[in-house]
Amino acid sequence: MAIITLSRGSYSKGKEIAEKVAACMNYDCLSREVILEASDRFNIPEIKLEKAIHDAPSILERFTHGKSDYITYYQSALTRRVRKDNVVYHGLAGHIFLGGISHLLKVRIISDLSMRVRNKMETENISEQDARAIILKDDHERRNWTQKLYGVDPWDSSLYDLVIFIDKITVEDAVNIICRVAGFKQFKATRESQQKMDDLALACEIKALLLNEHFDVSVTSDYGNVVISAKATGRQLQKLNERATQLISEVSGINNLEVHSEATQRQTVI
């Protein structure tokens, strides 16, 4: 079947819709569980993961990979959870983390700002001014995060298969629409799309495991043929090679593994 990602602004009724879609289709519903799994698996404080996937990176963090490391752990936990299919994920940036998977249904739920403010006021019993300020700040932070890390605007509708404005369309209508679209044949997993999902999960897992041991690498996988590229040379590259060889027996699904150095030699013209 399908993997459904639900991108939403806070208090847009997205969570409610996600849970109802999951119930209607008998799918698992994921959001915070991914943070807990990543925290557990890689021994990272939840608060750091939460901040990394919510707050845009500072200038310093953009140079030090501070946030991108946590995002790697998060992406690894997410891909591990959704690879088995039949999942509704309504956490952050699912459409980005799982990009390229053809049986992914990317949904964006939006709603009128005044309705969101009202919802916030009712839930948290705060003034309208405070509620509006908090929601606008949150929207700004999320926009910044996606733009700085991935260069896209989360409000760009072309990133999604379905954008639903909750106003005249009720929560129940939205659930019906999503469930119906999820049944379309283009969102059903095929052998190739499932392989792509498995490859993504495998590459993310290997990257996260190596990162946990301080190797800065990029990893790709194609039908279980894994290529690890690192800007390492000499002893560091040798250590990476040794660790990568161990991974073949530790991580299932690796058919072939190559480690390459990206350190390039410059050439003079003459």
Added chain:
Amino acid sequence: MQPLTTDMILVMLMIGIAVFLFIVEWVRVDVVAIIMMVVLPLLHLVSPSEAFIGLSSNAVVSIIAVIIIGAGLDKTGLINSLVSPIVKIAGQSESRIIIGFSVAIAFISSFMQNIGAAALFLPALQRVGKSLKIPLSKLLMPIGFSCILGGTITLVGSSPLILLNDLMAPFKLKPFGMFDVTPLGMLLLASGILCFIFLGRFILPQGGGKEDQEKAADHKLDPIREIGEIYELRTSDDFTDYRDPIHIEDLKRRYLVNIVAVTTPPDSRIFSPVSDTVVRSGIDMLVCGRGKDVQRMAAEEGMRVKDQVEAFKNDMASQAPVTVEAVVAPRSQFEGKTLDRINFQERFRISPMAIYRQGEVYRAEIGNMILRVGDAILIHGPVKRLQALQSEGGLLFTTALDTESLRPEKAILAAFWGAVALSMMMIFNIQLSVSLMTGALGMILTRVLTIDEAYQSVDWRTIFLLAGLIPLGMATEKTGAAAWIAQTVLSMLGPVSPIVLLSIIGLLATAFSLVISNVGATVLLVPLVINMAIAANADPRMAALVVGMATSNSFILPTHQVNALYMGPGHYRSIDFMKAGTLISVVFLVALIGGIYLFYGI
């Protein structure tokens, strides 16, 4: 000492920017030179006519002529005719083969660009290594280094030496003659070759014991071992039932095996099938891959691995698909592109199987790798299709496919025009550029190569690098910046003897040529060292000569184009260059200074 002026500061700033850009390579080195060519007149540091004077300079015209003469020699297949006599004289001895080829490549590279000579010799060296069972790692580095050293034997051997007289002209110093540097160059070459002969076993990459060496030799000589062996498989009769069609490309991606040939009912055979060919039921397939990958494919896809080649038995002998190693040549049209972008497999109907780069073998996802000069691609395919690929140019083949449109009958004419150019320089004392251009023109008129081939052979990157940096050297001298820097450095150093000063200059030029282009290093350093030598009462001509020679002392890192080209086929790592290059660089400097002391009496 002259006071520091605004113009001097501006020139020093431009030098700083040029060196910075050379190191970080945000733009290519020739573009840096063009930036200098344009910015210097805008800052009024040189006049507009001076800014472009490099394009018509003696050095640039000489280099164009040298490149055309080199291309002419290439077209006559002169190198191939040199190979058999060398092998005959050297016999089976590894040392004699190294000496023979080192001397030959040094001789050729003393009259043409080093990289051109290195590319010409590479296929021949690969063949000789294979037939005499000498690992390429033992051959290529000594011969590549000799090629660079050969560039110091004549004044036209390397770009820095070609530039030297032009850079010395503003100081009214006596120009060097064509063979004035020959004794020194010969000494450098001899010391380099002797290092490899006596110390080669310690500085060249090889295993510890004899067995290891043999293993290493085998491994490097037989590329098939890296990519696996030939197997024949048969698909089951229900292979296409209940599943989506499987294409040749799918099998390659999933199992990293190359489908060399398939049978199609009723009785035809297709070699190098296109990637979207559907694999049918009950057919035979000839594949090349590692045993475990082939077995995994057979198990997962329901195929049977045969004990031996049966269906393609006869074709193996007659059609003989071969595996060859093709190295991306300098200025290749494939450089900077991926195999997928070139549509390599579909266009030539051959299978790229692996790529060697800096001592590593790439097997997975090679279609997306951006090719660099020196990358060695292992290609499997029928000889005819490989010949078609070779005729496109841009790749240097290990195996002689005999397709190159060589003109051996023109070899005598090429040699004649070479001799004409030489005698014009030596006997009639005609200027270098005029003599060389006469030789190049003679080759074109006598159809050793066509005018279009001559134009295509010219590397415009080299031309603009030279032409663009000449005004920077001019501005350094004209504004007095060179004299000011020289005075400042000397006052910091205190009184030094000429020999110590030349040694420091040699070290400085070596260091510069490792991080920036050798032409850049020469242009920046020559005005500076001439001023230093004058101030320190040393011979300014010798100071310039040390720079011209020491900028060829580029062995420690594989940054020199010759080293970069030989790195892939020799399967060298950077550490191999550091090990051997450090020793050769030290010996080079000692021999250079010692040679100047002996031959020129400093």
